[in-house]
Every structure is written in structure tokens, then in C-alpha cells.
Amino acid sequence: MKKVFSLSFALLLMVSVVLAGCSSEESSSSSGDGKKVKIVAAHNQTSPDNPYQTGLLKFKEVAESESNGNIEVEVHAGTIGTEESELVEKLKLGAADVVLVSPGFMTQTGIKEVDLLALPYLFDSYEHWEKVVDGEIGEEMAKLVNEKSNNDFKIVGYWSAGVRHYYGKKPLNSIDDMKGLTYRTQTSGVLADYWKEVGAIPTSIAWGELYQALQQNVVDSSENSYPYFVQQNHHKTNNGKYISETGHDYTTRFLLVNGKKFDSYSKEQQEAILKAADASVQAEREALYAQEDEYKEKAMAEGAEVNEIDRAPFIKLAEPLQEKAAKDMEAEELLKKIKEMK
Structure with missing residues (x-):
């Protein structure tokens, strides 16, 4: 019995060593140093x-x-x-x-x-x-x-995420055309403050719910770049077909x-x-x-109307807001450097 046990134990030990070696090789080849x-x-x-x-x-x-x-x-x-x-x-x-x-x-x-x-x-x-x-x-x-x-x-x-433009239920021919429009954008912080200064009413709507909100007149307008809102078919809604190239955000x-x-x-x-x-x-x-x-052309081919707009009044309104925001953020030097790189 002792001989049988010793032989069995020796065989088991040999198998364990071989398996351990295989496991080590497998781990090394699949994971490297980590x-x-x-x-x-x-x-x-x-x-x-x-x-x-x-x-x-x-x-x-x-x-x-x-x-x-x-x-x-x-x-x-x-x-x-x-x-x-x-x-x-x-x-x-x-x-x-x-x-x-x-x-x-x-x-x-x-x-x-x-x-x-x-x-x-x-x-x-x-x-x-x-x-x-x-x-x-x-x-x-x-x-x-x-x-x-x-x-x-x-x-x-x-x-x-591209250059963001206005799109809504009517085209913008001047900055004054935004007055009173409900506008899906950020509803707090600097961006909200800016659009309030323009005269719009910032409104919060989840991205996934925006198509329906535009279609059902829950919101008058929104803003985004062509690849994003055209892929979601916002330009096919009544309140998304007019695109005015405000170019307000790279x-x-x-x-x-x-x-x-x-x-x-x-x-x-x-x-x-x-x-x-x-x-x-x-x-x-x-x-x-x-x-x-590509998506600008697609939007126009599918019935959207695109117009350019004089951005100067928008830019003029933004400048003091930029300075104030940078001061509040304690980032005045960063703002100065960014402007100097234009």
C-alpha cells in the first residue's frame, strides 16, 4: 500500500508541476507584465x-x-x-x-x-x-x-463636437430675431447667461427627447453642429428646419x-x-x-433652409461676458493667451 501511495503521490506531483508550468505560460502570453x-x-x-x-x-x-x-x-x-x-x-x-x-x-x-x-x-x-x-x-x-x-x-x-449653430422654427436674420424664443441649450452658467442676454429663453430638454420636443412645439429652437442634429433628424421637424449659421461654439x-x-x-x-x-x-x-x-448638404437636400448671419453683434455681446466669466473662474491669464493665439 505504501508503494502504491508513494507512486500515486509522485504522479500527482508531476502532473501538478506540469499544469502549473502551463498555467504560468498561458498567463504570461496573455497578460505580459500586467x-x-x-x-x-x-x-x-x-x-x-x-x-x-x-x-x-x-x-x-x-x-x-x-x-x-x-x-x-x-x-x-x-x-x-x-x-x-x-x-x-x-x-x-x-x-x-x-x-x-x-x-x-x-x-x-x-x-x-x-x-x-x-x-x-x-x-x-x-x-x-x-x-x-x-x-x-x-x-x-x-x-x-x-x-x-x-x-x-x-x-x-x-x-x-463641431461648430454649433442655431436651428429652429424660423430663420434668424439678425440677433433681435432670437428674442422670446425658447431655446434648448444649457440652462445655467455662462452659456445660459449669454443666451438670456441675447433675448432667448434657455430650456432644458434631454438630448434623446429633443426630436419629439421640436416636433410637438415644446421648444422653439435648439443649437448644435450639423453631424449631431442632422443624424437625429431634427431638421425634419417643424421647429428645426431653419438653420442660421451662428457659429457660436467650436x-x-x-x-x-x-x-x-x-x-x-x-x-x-x-x-x-x-x-x-x-x-x-x-x-x-x-x-x-x-x-x-456632408450633413449640411444632406439637411438642405431634405428640405432644411440654411442662411448665413452677421455674427458681429453676437461676438460683441459675448466679449464682456467672456471677461467676467474668466475673472470669476480665476482664469484671466488663460483667456488672454487664448485670444493672443488667434
């Missing part, structure tokens, strides 16, 4: 043709290839939240790992300086916008966000990760994520720039 991680990347747009989707799919492609399989990316297009506030909350709680948000929603976390990038008529071209976000100011803003959020949020890229969107979670990844995984972020920035911007013209 364990394999799954990243949930999300944006709030539901259209598969949206530039956000193009950008996050590029992020997925590069992160997975650069990490040699140590990173798996799951992309969600509006499926875990169609409101940016939901996505910010999920990022903080760990239910999402990469999200797209606007400066306005970041101010709700107590980082007031980021709202500087959302001031009306701050930028006058994509070239100006790119110089700002891709240079020292973009780096300074990213540092501010990381420090003031206690590393909850880390900016890894700046995306655009929009900034933050590609965010949770800083604490990012720090927990291996060095190789971190490098892969940063490379993926850089690639996603270029892919998203290229898609957006191409779609600006």
Missing part, C-alpha cells in the same frame, strides 16, 4: 455614424493591438447613458473607464476653469481651436482637471479616464492607452470635419 484588463469606453450618442463612435472604435483597435491582447475594449454608443452626467458618474464609480464629456459637465465636479473652453465665440476657426487644445493651454487644463479632481479624472485627449470634448484606475495599470498598458487616445483624437476629428459639409 493582468489583462477590460475597458468600458462610452459616449452618449446613439447613431453608429457619429464621429464619437469612429473615435472610440479607433481607440479600441489601437489599445488592443498595442497591448498585445492585454487590454480588451468594449465600446458603448449611448447604451449605458445618453446624458453626460450619467457617464461622469459611471466613470467615478468604476462602471465606465473611458468617457466623453463637455466642459459644462466637468464644472459640476467643482473644476470651474474648464468652462473657459465653452465660452461663446471664444474660437474663430478650427485652426485656432487646435492650437489651443493641442498646445500648452491644453496641457495646463489637463493638469488642472487631474489635480482638482484628486486624480478621479485624467484628460487623455481633446475631441470636437466645441471641446474631453476624453477622460479615471486617473486612479489608470495608475493601477502596468506601464505597458498605460502606454497602449495613451497611444490609443492619440489615435482616437485624429480619427474623431477627421470624421467630424468631413461630416460637417
Whole structure:
């Protein structure tokens, strides 16, 4: 019995060693220096043709290839939240790992300086916008966000959501035509203050409910860039068919990760994520720039009426508001630098 037991034990030990070796090889080949991680990347747009989707799919492609399989990316297009506030909350709680948000929603976390990038008529071209976000100011803003959020949020890229214009139940021929119009836009902060000065009535309606609100006269008008509102067919509603090119915002969107979670990844995984972020920035911007013209033409072909408008009165009204907002944010130097880069 002793011999049988000894032989059985020896065989069992040999099998255990072999299995342990196989397991070690398998773990090494699949995870490299760090364990394999799954990243949930999300944006709030539901259209598969949206530039956000193009950008996050590029992020997925590069992160997975650069990490040699140590990173798996799951992309969600509006499926875990169609409101940016939901996505910010999920990022903080760990239910999402990469999200797209606007400066306005970041101010709700107590980082007031980021709202500087959302001031009306701050930028006058994509070239100006790119110089700002891709240079020292973009780096300074990213540092501010990381420090003031206690590393909850880390900016890894700046995306655009296009140039925003008015669209509504009537065309704008002058700034006075906005007086008394209910206008779906931000209802608090600098943007709301600006549109109140113009004479409009800022109104809060969820993005997913806006088509119906325009169709049923709940709101007179709204504002966004061509790829976004045309993909949602807002231009086909009675209160969305007249588009006046106010060009009031060259929009900034933050590609965010949770800083604490990012720090927990291996060095190789971190490098892969940063490379993926850089690639996603270029892919998203290229898609957006191409779609600006494409969706403008589509809107007109489908019955929308587009007109240009003298922007000078809008810009003149915005300038003192910009100065006051920058002072309130303690970001006067940043505003000065941005204006000097025009």
C-alpha cells in the first residue's frame, strides 16, 4: 500500500508541476507584465455614424493591438447613458473607464476653469481651436482637471463636437430675431447667461427627447453642429428646419479616464492607452470635419433652409461676458493667451 501511495503521490506531483508550468505560460502570453484588463469606453450618442463612435472604435483597435491582447475594449454608443452626467458618474464609480464629456459637465465636479473652453465665440476657426487644445493651454487644463479632481479624472485627449449653430422654427436674420424664443441649450452658467442676454429663453430638454420636443412645439429652437442634429433628424421637424449659421461654439470634448484606475495599470498598458487616445483624437476629428459639409448638404437636400448671419453683434455681446466669466473662474491669464493665439 505504501508503494502504491508513494507512486500515486509522485504522479500527482508531476502532473501538478506540469499544469502549473502551463498555467504560468498561458498567463504570461496573455497578460505580459500586467493582468489583462477590460475597458468600458462610452459616449452618449446613439447613431453608429457619429464621429464619437469612429473615435472610440479607433481607440479600441489601437489599445488592443498595442497591448498585445492585454487590454480588451468594449465600446458603448449611448447604451449605458445618453446624458453626460450619467457617464461622469459611471466613470467615478468604476462602471465606465473611458468617457466623453463637455466642459459644462466637468464644472459640476467643482473644476470651474474648464468652462473657459465653452465660452461663446471664444474660437474663430478650427485652426485656432487646435492650437489651443493641442498646445500648452491644453496641457495646463489637463493638469488642472487631474489635480482638482484628486486624480478621479485624467484628460487623455481633446475631441470636437463641431461648430454649433442655431436651428429652429424660423430663420434668424439678425440677433433681435432670437428674442422670446425658447431655446434648448444649457440652462445655467455662462452659456445660459449669454443666451438670456441675447433675448432667448434657455430650456432644458434631454438630448434623446429633443426630436419629439421640436416636433410637438415644446421648444422653439435648439443649437448644435450639423453631424449631431442632422443624424437625429431634427431638421425634419417643424421647429428645426431653419438653420442660421451662428457659429457660436467650436466645441471641446474631453476624453477622460479615471486617473486612479489608470495608475493601477502596468506601464505597458498605460502606454497602449495613451497611444490609443492619440489615435482616437485624429480619427474623431477627421470624421467630424468631413461630416460637417456632408450633413449640411444632406439637411438642405431634405428640405432644411440654411442662411448665413452677421455674427458681429453676437461676438460683441459675448466679449464682456467672456471677461467676467474668466475673472470669476480665476482664469484671466488663460483667456488672454487664448485670444493672443488667434
